[in-house]
Amino acid sequence: MQTTATARQTPALRREDCLKCEIWNSELFPSRPVDLFEQITQSVEHLFFQPQERLYASGAGGEYVFSVRAGVVKLVKDLPNGGERIVRIKIKDQLLGLETLLKQPYHHTAIAITPVQACRIPVSLLKDLDEHYPGFHQQVIRRYQQMVDEADVFITDLSTGQSHARIARLLLHYFDDGLSEVWHHPAREDLASMLGITIETTSRLMAEFKRNGYINEENGRLSLRDVAALKRLAED
C-alpha cells in the first residue's frame, strides 16, 4: 500500500515529517522542547489514502483528528434520498474531525478525492498540548473560524442562484489558485455534489463553458481561460 500513485507523484512523507505540519510550526510553541517532539513522533501516524478511500465515517466514535499533508479530501453528509452532499473541501494543512475534541462522533464522512497523505493525531495528544501550551487553543479556534467561513461560502456562493453562476463561483474559488495543481481533474459527480445540482446539469454547463472558452480541460487538467467572463457569470 505504500507504493501508491501518491508516493510516486510526491515524495512520500515519513513519520518525522509530521513535525513539519503547520500546526506544530506555530509561533505558539516558542521553545519547542524535546519531549514534545518525542510525544508527537510516538503517537502520530502518517497515512496514505487512495481516491475514494475513507479517512473516517460519519457517526463513528472518533479518537483521531486528521491533518491533511497532501491531496484533497471531501467531507460529505448523506441525504435522506440516498445521495450525498459535499459540505467542505479539505486541503494541505487543514484539520478534519475536530468535533472529536468535544467527544462527539464524526459529523461527516471524510473521503479522499485525490491521493492523500494525512497525519492521524490522537485526541489525547491534542488535549495534552492544550494543557501544557497556553495559546494552543488559539490554533483550534482559528481553524474553526476557517471552517465556518468555508461553510458560508457553500451556503452563499455554491447553493444560491442559478447553476451556471454557482459553477462559475466554484471554479473561481477552487481552481483559480494553487488548488488546481493538486486537484487536476474534478469528477462531475463531485462538482454536482458541491452545488446541489445533478451530474447532467453540471456536465452540460462545463461543456458550454469549454465551448465558450471560459475553461479548458486537456489531458485531464482543468484550467481557467477567461477569469473575467467567469466573474461576470458569478455575479448572477
Place this chain on the structure above:
Amino acid sequence: MQTTATARQTPALRREDCLKCEIWNSELFPSRPVDLFEQITQSVEHLFFQPQERLYASGAGGEYVFSVRAGVVKLVKDLPNGGERIVRIKIKDQLLGLETLLKQPYHHTAIAITPVQACRIPVSLLKDLDEHYPGFHQQVIRRYQQMVDEADVFITDLSTGQSHARIARLLLHYFDDGLSEVWHHPAREDLASMLGITIETTSRLMAEFKRNGYINEENGRLSLRDVAALKRLAED
C-alpha cells in the same frame, strides 16, 4: 428606546442580569470571584433591538461579541445580485461576532427578526477571561462547533432538494421546538432567504401546507399540525 415592545412582552433585563448569561454560568468558573462580577457588570452593556434593527454590519471592524438573551437574530450575507441570504439563526444563549476574537471584521450583518435583548461584550473582557480562566476557551470552541453544525444544516437541509422538502425541513427544525414560542410569525421573505428560493414560491407552498393541514397560522402564530406529514416531505 428602552420602552419597547420587547420590554412589555418580557420583563426587561437589567445590566446585572447579564450575570445570568449562560456563558458566565459555566462550570468553568468554579469559584467565581467578586472581581469577575465587577469586571463584567462594568464593561457589558445590555441592549434592546427592534425588528429590522442591526446589531452590527458586515465588514465593520468589531470590538464586541454579542450574546442573545431574548428574541431571534438573523445573520445575513449580501449577494452580488443585490439580495441577501440568511446563513444562520441566533437565539437565546448564542453568541454572535466571535470572529472579532481573531481581530477580524464582522463577517455578516446581524439583524433582529423579533424584538431582541442582547448583551454586548467587549472583546477585551473575553481575552481577559481567556487568560485568567483556563478552560474558558472550551466555551468558545463549543460554540464554534455549534455554528459549524448549524451551517451544515443550512447546506444539507435548507439548500438541497426541492423547495417543498426544504420548507418542511425548515419548519421541523425551527418551529417544532421552543423556538416557535419566540418566533411566532416568520416573514415569507426571511423563510425564502433561508432557503435560497423566491418569496412567491415560499408563499405558495406555505399556503399549500396550510390547505393540507400540515401547518396552521392564526392571529400571527405559526404551529405545526401534522409533523408526520412534514417529516415525510422532508425525506425528499
Place this chain on the structure above:
DNA sequence: CGACATGTTGAATGTCCTCAAGGTCCGTGG
C-alpha cells in the same frame, strides 16, 4: 381614509431534472 409594506395568486417563461441512449476511456480476460 389613503399610503405603504407584506402576502397571495395567476399566467407565461425559463431552468433544471428525469429518463434514456450513446460515447469514451481503461483494465481485464479470452
Place this chain on the structure above:
DNA sequence: CCACGGACCTTGAGGACATTCAACATGTCG
C-alpha cells in the same frame, strides 16, 4: 491482440418545477 465490461461523461427530449412579472388582497399606521 482484441473483445468485453464497467465507470464515467455527454447529449437529447420531455416534463416537472421554480421564477418572473403582474395584479390583487390584506393589514398597519399615519
